[in-house]
Amino acid sequence: MNPPHLRSSDDDTLGEHTPSLELKTSADGSFSAYNAVFDECYHSLKDGALQESLYKHIIPAFSACENLENMRILDICFGLGYNTLASLYYRQIHILPMNLHIYSPELDGSLLTNLIDFPYPEEFSHLPLREIVCALRDRGIYEDAHTHIEVRLIDAREYVRQLPTESIDVVYQDAFSPKKNPELWSEEYFAQLYRILAPNGILTTYSQSAAIRKNALACGFVVYDCVHNEGLVRGGSVMSKHELALPHYRLKRYGTP
Numbered sequence: 703m704n705p706p707h708l709r710s711s712d713d714d715t716l717g718e719h720t721p722s723l724e725l726k727t728s729a730d731g732s733f734s735a736y737n738a739v740f741d742e743c744y745h746s747l748k749d750g751a752l753q754e755s756l757y758k759h760i761i762p763a764f765s766a767c768e769n770l771e772n773m774r775i776l777d778i779c780f781g782l783g784y785n786t787l788a789s790l791y792y793r794q795i796h797i798l799p800m801n802l803h804i805y806s807p808e809l810d811g812s813l814l815t816n817l818i819d820f821p822y823p824e825e826f827s828h829l830p831l832r833e834i835v836c837a838l839r840d841r842g843i844y845e846d847a848h849t850h851i852e853v854r855l856i857d858a859r860e861y862v863r864q865l866p867t868e869s870i871d872v873v874y875q876d877a878f879s880p881k882k883n884p885e886l887w888s889e890e891y892f893a894q895l896y897r898i899l900a901p902n903g904i905l906t907t908y909s910q911s912a913a914i915r916k917n918a919l920a921c922g923f924v925v926y927d928c929v930h931n932e933g934l935v936r937g938g939s940v941m942s943k944h945e946l947a948l949p950h951y952r953l954k955r956y957g958t959p
């Protein structure tokens with residue numbers, strides 16, 4: 703295994719308190735929140751926060767990588783923590799033996815304090831939620847026998863630049879929309895994601911934007927439109943370095959005649 707070794711710097715102090723989150727109920731009953739700085743919600747309220755996380759990120763990623771003994775995940779960005787927590791939830795309900803190493807940059811230092819009492823969905827209730835959030839808030843790291851989670855207060859672009867080449871198996875590309883958060887969708891940024899992705903790795907994203915897909919194609923990614931067979935949420939994209947097939951998903955390769 704080749705985990706990225708990222709050391710926290712002195713200014714990585716998590717937990718400055720700012721006004722609490724403006725909660726929003728989403729279509730599947732799970733809570734998301736509204737971010738006034740970006741003027742956007744953390745999740746699609748139409749698809750549902752939990753459903754979006756599971757069907758656009760976690761299930762495609764675990765389907766592609768479920769035989770790994772150690773799965774190294776880059777969660778862009780931590781936000782309310784759904785993608786990180788849903789990864790632990792998925793491993794738990796499917797009794798998968800793998801170790802999870804989750805690395806997540808986040809700009810907003812107030813989030814983790816505000817997440818201590820976040821009304822996460824019932825599905826997460828068998829996870830040590832409070833322990834995880836408190837450890838991440840206080841030390842930026844949570845660890846148990848099979849889990850390592852790191853959250854660093856840093857610009858995601860800088861974080862990705864520091865990661866070793868081919869050191870990540872899964873990228874959850876879950877920034878705010880390209881319109882509101884353009885720096886995390888540029889061709890230059892995707893070139894870095896391509897560099898750090900392992901040869902058999904996968905990138906998942908909710909975006910179906912042609913401009914974003916073109917940026918990814920230009921960096922060498924094989925890009926697919928990705929829709930779950932049961933159509934529980936709208937489609938997204940998955941990207942990889944080689945051709946990909948995912949059970950239970952219709953994949954249509956983008957950019958080929």
Ligand SMILES: C[S@@+](CC[C@H](N)C(=O)[O-])C[C@H]1O[C@@H](n2cnc3c(N)ncnc32)[C@H](O)[C@@H]1O
Pocket residue numbers: 743744745755778779780781782783784785786807808809810856857858859876877878883885886
């Ligand atoms: C759509 S939310 C992520 C939702 C999250 N994946 C979840 O499951 O709850 C986007 C997050 O990216 C963070 N962010 C935006 N630009 C960033 C940047 N340049 N570097 C690090 N974090 C950034 C925002 O503060 C926000 O928390």
